[in-house]
Amino acid sequence: MTEQHTDRPMVLFVCVHNAGRSQMAAGLLERAAAGRVEVRSAGSEPADQMNPAVLAAMLELDIDLAAERPKLLTSEAVRDADVVITMSCGDACPIFPGKRYLDWKLDDPAGQDLDAVRPIRDDIDRRVRALLAELVA
Numbered sequence: 770m771t772e773q774h775t776d777r778p779m780v781l782f783v784c785v786h787n788a789g790r791s792q793m794a795a796g797l798l799e800r801a802a803a804g805r806v807e808v809r810s811a812g813s814e815p816a817d818q819m820n821p822a823v824l825a826a827m828l829e830l831d832i833d834l835a836a837e838r839p840k841l842l843t844s845e846a847v848r849d850a851d852v853v854i855t856m857s858c859g860d861a862c863p864i865f866p867g868k869r870y871l872d873w874k875l876d877d878p879a880g881q882d883l884d885a886v887r888p889i890r891d892d893i894d895r896r897v898r899a900l901l902a903e904l905v906a
Contacts, residue, residue, distance in 0.1 A: 777804075777805060777806055777807045778806050778807070778851045778852065778904045778905075779806070779807040779808075779809065779849055779850045779851050779852070780798060780806055780807070780808050780809070780850060780851065780852045780853075780854065780900070780904070781809045781810070781811065781846055781847060781849075781850035781852070781853045781854070782794040782795050782798075782808075782809070782810040782811075782854050782856065783810070783811055783812065783813070783842055783853060783854065783855045783856065784810075784812055784855070784856035785812050785813055785814050786812050786814060786815060786816035786839060786879065787810055787811055787812025787815045787816065787839035787840055787841075787842075788812070788815070788816035788818065788819050788820045788823070788839045788879075789819075789820045789823045789877065789878040789879060789886075789889075790856040790873075790875050790877070790878065790889065790893065791810040791811070791812065791856055792810055792819060792823060792834055792837055792839075793823055793826070793827060793834075793878075793889070793890050793893050794810065794854065794856070794873075794893050794896075794897055795808045795809065795810040796827055796832045796834050796837075797830075797832065797890075797893060797894050797897045798897045798900070798901065800830075800832055801897060801898055801901050802901055802904075802905070805901075805904075805905050806901065806904055806905065809846055809849075809850070810840065811840045811841060811842035811843070811846055812839055812840065812841065812842055813841075813842050815838075815839035815840055815841050816839045817839070818838075818839070819834060819835070819837055819838070819839065820878055820879060820886075822878060822881055822882055822883050822885075822886040823878050823886055823890075825883050825886075826878075826883055826886040826887055826889075826890045827890065829887075830890075830894075847865060847868070848865050850868060851868065851869065852868070852869045852870075852871065852900070852904070853868055853869070853870050853871070854870075854871045854872070854873055854900075855870070855871070855872045855873070856872075856873055856875050857872060857873060857874040857875050873893070873896055875889055875892060875893065876888075876889050
């Protein structure tokens with residue numbers, strides 16, 4: 770059973786492997802929200818490890834994701850979330866009434882070098898900041 774949140778909105782970022790886009794989004798929102806939003810990420814087919822180029826790109830912003838591990842998407846995680854954001858990867862999330870579902874069309878950082886991952890990270894950062902402004906307005 771997962772821990773229920775109370776006063777803070779909860780955002781769940783989902784991508785297939787939970788080793789790139791969803792982890793970047795979670796790290797960026799965690800930092801920007803500074804405790805005002807509960808943040809989680811998961812994947813339908815979690816990878817064995819984080820994407821090294823993603824780790825490097827996030828370190829450039831002083832966000833260290835080295836301790837993060839790809840996690841399996843569960844129905845409970847979706848049920849607990851207020852906002853579920855998929856990362857243009859065709860994930861089949863369970864649908865629960867009253868949830869806000871968004872799909873962010875983003876390039877996949879898998880197999881990309883650092884130069885290719887930076888613009889993906891920066892796009893996610895812009896989207897995360899816009900989402901945060903809505904959630905804590």
